[in-house]
Amino acid sequence: MKARIQVLACKACTEMPQLLDMDDLMNVASERELVVSSMLVDRVCDPKIIKRVVAEASERDVDRVLVLACQKKDVNPGLLAAYKRAGVNEFMVEYINLRDEVILPHISDKERAQAKAETKAVAGLERLLMLQPLEKAEEVMRTKNVVILGGGVAGRKAAEVAAAEGAHTIIIEKSGSSHKTPGVIMPNSTLLGAKGYGGNFVLSIKAGEKVEELECAAVVVATGGGWAELKGPLAKAFKSAVPLYRLHEQMQTGAVPKGPVVIVDSPDPAGKTLAVQDFAWDDTLELAIDLKKQQPLEEVYVVFQEMRAFGLSELAYKDAAELGVRFIRYDRAAGPKIDPKEPTKLTVKDLAQAEVLTIPIGTLAFAAIPANKDNIGIATALRIPMSPEGGVRRGSIQRWPVSTPRPGVFVCGSAMFPKSKDMAEAEGEAAGLMAGKFVMKGVIEYGGVVAEVAQEKCSACLTCVRTCPYDAPYIGSAGKVEIRIQACQGCGMCAGICPSKAIELRGSTDDQIAQETRTMLGGDF
Amino acid sequence: MKTGSNLEKVFESGKFAVTAEIGPPQSANPEPLTHHAKMLKGYADAFNLTDNQTAVVRLSSIASAVIIMREGIEPVIQMTCRDRNRIALQSDLLGASALGIRNVLCLTGDHQIFGNEKASKSVFDFDSVSEISVFDKLRREGKQAGGQEIKDPPKVYLGCAENPFATPYEFRATRLAKKVAAGADFVQTQAIFDMDMFEKWMDEVRARGLDKKVHILAGVLPMKTAGAARYMKNKVPGMIVPNQIIDRMKNAKDSKEEGIKLCVEQIETLKAMKGVHGVHIMAVMWEEMVPRIVEEAGLLPRPSIE
Amino acid sequence: MIVAKRKPMAEIAEMVAPYKTVKVIGCRSCVAICLAGGEKEVKMLVSALRLKAKKEGRKQEFEGLVVERQCEKEWVEEVEGKILDSDLVLSMACSLGAQTIGDMYPKKIVFPALNTGIFGVPEEQGVWSEKCVGCGNCIIHTTGGICPIARCAKSMLNGPCGGSSNGKCEVNLEVDCAWYAIHERLKLQNRLDLIEQVSPPKDWSTSHSGGRRVYVRDDAKLTQHQKKGKEAVR
Amino acid sequence: MSERKPKVVGFCCEKHGIDSAILAARSGRQYDASVRIIKVPCTGRVDGIHILQALEDGADSVFVLGCLEKNCHYDTGSIEGRKRVEYVKSTLADLGIEKERVEMFNASSTMAWKFPEIVSKMVDVARRLGPIGKAGGDR
Structure with a gap:
């Protein structure tokens, strides 16, 4: 059956009709072969309009749609749902973000913007013709179990919150002690290994002398941590240096730190004696703000190689800066130094100004978090990646900070240390909530944009198996690669690296990418 | 004059040169060498000392050369690429030159599979063409293969071998041209039995003007029996022995006499051939016949050039 | 591979x-x-x-x-x-x-x-190391499973040369000394006696030194009769 | 040649890469229209072939934009992306084609300034070097 395309353009944003000649654009699109319906509407998100366009799509037997508007996530999801009901596969609806990719950035360049928009529409139409309908599938989770590794503050909180969501929680605690929490506690037990994927894991757990298999849908890593002994040259030179949490504690009891406060990221900037897992980014900001509020006239220096303040922390960073906290960025190669003969001053080359600063020290605190030795075992068992520093690697900020790159595995606790009890609980709460919600979906949704193997081309070279962060490719019984689609996240790394070009990512194949590139390059703008 | 070796002088004088072969013994006894040297003195312009010929372990070519030099005759040492890498080859060349050896014949070498150390690891770091070019550069520019410059480069007259009877035939003159381009001063050919074929090769050699650039020693080999002739025809790769020669040996009353006669006839033919500058007599295990052959071929006395 | x-x-x-x-x-x-x-x-x-x-x-x-x-x-x-x-x-x-x-x-x-x-082994993704030179006569059962012909720069047969230092090869300090590794492996296996004797010179005739090699598996070869049949089909 | 419009292709990941471009647009930043954004799920999806083919098809310069390496949506995707870009760059250099025609960049979704900066850099390269195979840019 030949493709039947509907082109749908939205002129809701004020800039669009001002900048673009929408009729011309529609003409370019509708003149293309196989376009059976083209509609320029006032607001594509309007339910009434949705009803109208989908009705037309139905009537004209449309099987694929080009939406010229803004980005997919800004468009009313009702549109896609309506198309779905009308029998249009959701992967056959292509959104072209004219607003953010053409109109807003080229407001002053009307002529080129028009040509660019037209070319994008053509490329979108061509892409539509290359798309295949994709299906999503569901696998039922066999249990509602959330396994929590570690029964500390964070772990217990995670258990409590996950249980409140309706999950069954099981805390794996390496010590014999137990606390009162909902669900089961397995004392004296450790994780040995894990099979499966998020939603349906089978964990192998050593409980006392026995090894047990335990099915679960999600895992929360909530192992504890600790401060390393301060033994770097700075700590040696400045005898009363303390870890950040100690300073925090002192302040909770109402103590006032002496003189100017310097917070350095590592007790050993050369990084030779201590495997540092993470730095207490947020706590540093929080503490610096508190200090400044308490003693506005006393200097607070934050001497970090870099300061990471993502999301809401950015506001904290802004507050701190406004309160006068001095942030000094340095290069690892030229870290801060304290002359043991004059241990009241710290010298550091400021990366931004390229000048050597001499900072008076009253109180010195270190914000480095050493790696927890248990991490390796857990990471190996769950096949989750670790940071080079020995920490459990977290998912990207977009994937939420208590996630790991592996779906169904969440993290708090270990990497949270040395947060205050409040912060540990907050993270435990977040991880528990995410795990609980994950489990309570009851099904693993998979499919859609996933990798696909042309087995006849596969050389079984293992490159994809080694590269995939999600453990999705494996060598199947035919001696060729297969994809565990339940695990596949659709990134396409395997497709990009396969030396035999045996893997394609649905919806983003080599041909599709090449065609789109060629068409875009063919446009005169 | 590159080295002033006797062989070079004979060639330069335009006289018809004669060289012969002395096989070093398979022992540490120098006696056979001195014996042959005494016996052959005055019957050829220079004598080749083979280098572990057919990959059989023998007293070394350089040492043999020194031994015969003591008897007052001039050696041509042979250096194959089979057993030495470029370090050893260059080192031995320096050593040979220091010992007063002036003529060096560059060869790739017979494969060890033919000899009495079949298990040995082959070297073949160079082939004969690269060997010649490296040696030539070393003597002319004082520059080693690796680029290192040396003081007091070796003084040597460089020879090579060529077989007109190996396949592909049309490449054989080209191959000689390559060796000449690489720096060879003289060439000795494989033993010639098929005179027509040799003549054809010489046509090509002359057409390329190679006979003007390199001194050609035509190889001759006196045979004792028809069996030897047949063996060479059938078993030695790159040897062509026409049937009429085998028949002639077979039908002769005294095959040894016939062999000498044949060899002398061949030399007569070669003497008359344009572009041939001399003969190389390979009397393997029959060195005592060399004086007679040289004499009967009318090549005595050997010139003495100052 | x-x-x-x-x-x-x-x-x-x-x-x-x-x-x-x-x-x-x-x-x-x-x-x-x-x-x-x-x-x-x-x-x-x-x-x-x-x-x-x-x-x-x-x-x-x-x-x-x-x-x-x-x-x-x-x-x-x-x-x-x-x-x-x-x-x-x-x-x-x-x-x-x-x-x-x-x-x-x-x-x-x-x-x-x-x-x-x-002939290399993928040590990790993107790294291949030579472990065999195809000498045609495998001896690794006597050397703790490590081939000195391929993995020793000098293809030595009687233990490490004097250039072995800290378990590394004199030719390339990044590379492990094969004989150091052999020694360690045999020690681990309690088989050090294997390398106590003087090892005789290796027979290189099975390697490329013996000339170009052709391996034949007679029972797998098609007979003339079979080949003719195949040709007819093609 | 001064009339010629440069052609720049930007393979942008659908996560931070495209988000940084969108944020740039929404914060009112303008950039040269020459850039052709090609969305890919992740820069790890980018194959050197895509980059080379873009150059073949007339791109003067190509960039790949992914998440920050330590905060990649797909964990290691932008690290993979960078490796692919580096391989193409070395291939180009070896062929005597300016390797600065191809670059890898990283941005987070909050870096509104970054995308216009990248575009201006790559448009600059495109103008300076002109098309592959014809002498001179539009200087």
């Missing part, structure tokens, strides 16, 4: 410059696995060469193809038409593949795009 490496692009570009119709043929076997000559590398090379031709204003046609195993005639035959239709075949297989095509189509010019290097 056989490990190869793409020749420097500049060298390849120079090689192919005079030819108009160039077929770049890869292989899905060893060279794909060692990331040197699979379909991906073929496509990259084709694209790169097109760019080069474009840059220099040359009219050349490049086409990329891949066969399952370029060292085997039957697989090569699948692209026979393309080969016959070329001025140059640029082989992205190991030298075996390039030579197979050359032997099958002697009139066709076949150039190698790869340098065939080693």
Whole structure:
């Protein structure tokens, strides 16, 4: 059956009709072969309009749609749902973000913007013709179990919150002690290994002398941590240096730190004696703000190689800066130094100004978090990646900070240390909530944009198996690669690296990418 | 004059040169060498000392050369690429030159599979063409293969071998041209039995003007029996022995006499051939016949050039 | 497996410059696995060469193809038409593949795009190390499973040379001394007696030193009778 | 040649890469229209072939934009992306084609300034070097 395309353009944003000649654009699109319906509407998100366009799509037997508007996530999801009901596969609806990719950035360049928009529409139409309908599938989770590794503050909180969501929680605690929490506690037990994927894991757990298999849908890593002994040259030179949490504690009891406060990221900037897992980014900001509020006239220096303040922390960073906290960025190669003969001053080359600063020290605190030795075992068992520093690697900020790159595995606790009890609980709460919600979906949704193997081309070279962060490719019984689609996240790394070009990512194949590139390059703008 | 070796002088004088072969013994006894040297003195312009010929372990070519030099005759040492890498080859060349050896014949070498150390690891770091070019550069520019410059480069007259009877035939003159381009001063050919074929090769050699650039020693080999002739025809790769020669040996009353006669006839033919500058007599295990052959071929006395 | 490496692009570009119709043929076997000559590398090379031709204003046609195993005639035959239709075949297989095509189509010019290097083991993704030189007479049962012929720079047979220091080779301090490793391994296995005796000189005649080798499995060979039958079918 | 419009292709990941471009647009930043954004799920999806083919098809310069390496949506995707870009760059250099025609960048979704900066850099390269195969840019 030949493709039947509907082109749908939205002129809701004020800039669009001002900048673009929408009729011309529609003409370019509708003149293309196989376009059976083209509609320029006032607001594509309007339910009434949705009803109208989908009705037309139905009537004209449309099987694929080009939406010229803004980005997919800004468009009313009702549109896609309506198309779905009308029998249009959701992967056959292509959104072209004219607003953010053409109109807003080229407001002053009307002529080129028009040509660019037209070319994008053509490329979108061509892409539509290359798309295949994709299906999503569901696998039922066999249990509602959330396994929590570690029964500390964070772990217990995670258990409590996950249980409140309706999950069954099981805390794996390496010590014999137990606390009162909902669900089961397995004392004296450790994780040995894990099979499966998020939603349906089978964990192998050593409980006392026995090894047990335990099915679960999600895992929360909530192992504890600790401060390393301060033994770097700075700590040696400045005898009363303390870890950040100690300073925090002192302040909770109402103590006032002496003189100017310097917070350095590592007790050993050369990084030779201590495997540092993470730095207490947020706590540093929080503490610096508190200090400044308490003693506005006393200097607070934050001497970090870099300061990471993502999301809401950015506001904290802004507050701190406004309160006068001095942030000094340095290069690892030229870290801060304290002359043991004059241990009241710290010298550091400021990366931004390229000048050597001499900072008076009253109180010195270190914000480095050493790696927890248990991490390796857990990471190996769950096949989750670790940071080079020995920490459990977290998912990207977009994937939420208590996630790991592996779906169904969440993290708090270990990497949270040395947060205050409040912060540990907050993270435990977040991880528990995410795990609980994950489990309570009851099904693993998979499919859609996933990798696909042309087995006849596969050389079984293992490159994809080694590269995939999600453990999705494996060598199947035919001696060729297969994809565990339940695990596949659709990134396409395997497709990009396969030396035999045996893997394609649905919806983003080599041909599709090449065609789109060629068409875009063919446009005169 | 590159080295002033006797062989070079004979060639330069335009006289018809004669060289012969002395096989070093398979022992540490120098006696056979001195014996042959005494016996052959005055019957050829220079004598080749083979280098572990057919990959059989023998007293070394350089040492043999020194031994015969003591008897007052001039050696041509042979250096194959089979057993030495470029370090050893260059080192031995320096050593040979220091010992007063002036003529060096560059060869790739017979494969060890033919000899009495079949298990040995082959070297073949160079082939004969690269060997010649490296040696030539070393003597002319004082520059080693690796680029290192040396003081007091070796003084040597460089020879090579060529077989007109190996396949592909049309490449054989080209191959000689390559060796000449690489720096060879003289060439000795494989033993010639098929005179027509040799003549054809010489046509090509002359057409390329190679006979003007390199001194050609035509190889001759006196045979004792028809069996030897047949063996060479059938078993030695790159040897062509026409049937009429085998028949002639077979039908002769005294095959040894016939062999000498044949060899002398061949030399007569070669003497008359344009572009041939001399003969190389390979009397393997029959060195005592060399004086007679040289004499009967009318090549005595050997010139003495100052 | 056989490990190869793409020749420097500049060298390849120079090689192919005079030819108009160039077929770049890869292989899905060893060279794909060692990331040197699979379909991906073929496509990259084709694209790169097109760019080069474009840059220099040359009219050349490049086409990329891949066969399952370029060292085997039957697989090569699948692209026979393309080969016959070329001025140059640029082989992205190991030298075996390039030579197979050359032997099958002697009139066709076949150039190698790869340098065939080693019998290597993938130590980790992207790292291959030589562990065998194909000497034809394996002795690793006497050396703790470690081949000194391949893994010792001097192919020694009687323990490490005097250049072994801190378990590393004098030739390359990044590389482990094979004999140090053999010693450690045999110690671990309580078999150090194996290397106490003087080991006799190795027989190199089974290696390339014995001349070009042809391995034959008689019971697998087709008889003349069988071959005739096959020919008739084809 | 001064009339010629440069052609720049930007393979942008659908996560931070495209988000940074969208944020740039929404914060009112303008950039040269020459850039052709090609969305890919992740820069790890980008194959050197895509980059080379873009150059073949007439791009003067190509960039790949992914998440920050330590905060990649797909964990290691932008590290993979960078490796692919580096391989293409070395291939180009080896062929005598300016390797600065191809670059890898990283941005987070909050870096509104970054995308216009990247575009201006790559448009600059495109103008300076001009098309591959024809002499001179539009200087």
